[in-house]
Amino acid sequence: MELSTLQAYEDAIVTIMRRLPGERQRELFDFAQFLESRTTDKAKSSEHDAKWEQLLAKPESSQVLENMVREAREEYRTGHITAITITDDGRLSPA
Known part of the structure; x- marks a missing residue:
């Protein structure tokens, strides 16, 4: 089947959806949500990356990063840190 327009794709997906049993309809819907x-x-990640690129391109960024590193090392050295773990859903959480 050759589809050339967005409307053609939408119509084809609706036709397929109507022919599927209920459970398969839910699976197709879940897959569409996943996509x-x-x-x-990806769009959010690209936007976030672009903001970091802009920030790091500024002349003062190296000094800011050096200060952040210095602060992090001092916190680590003095024990003012919190151990973290990654949860099953990929989030950071205190260990």
């Missing part, structure tokens, strides 16, 4: 979230996540 949508990956697209959204």
Whole structure:
């Protein structure tokens, strides 16, 4: 099947969805949501990366980063840190 327009894709997906049993419809919907979230996540990630690139391109960025490193080392040296772990859903959490 050759689809050339967005409307043609939408119509084809709706036709397929209507022919599927209920459980398969839910699976197709879940998959569509998965694809949508990956697209959204990639866009957010690209936007975030671009902001970091802009920040790091500034002349004062090296001094800011050096200060951050110095502060982090001091906190580590004095024991003012909190151990963290990664949860099953990929989030950071105190250990």
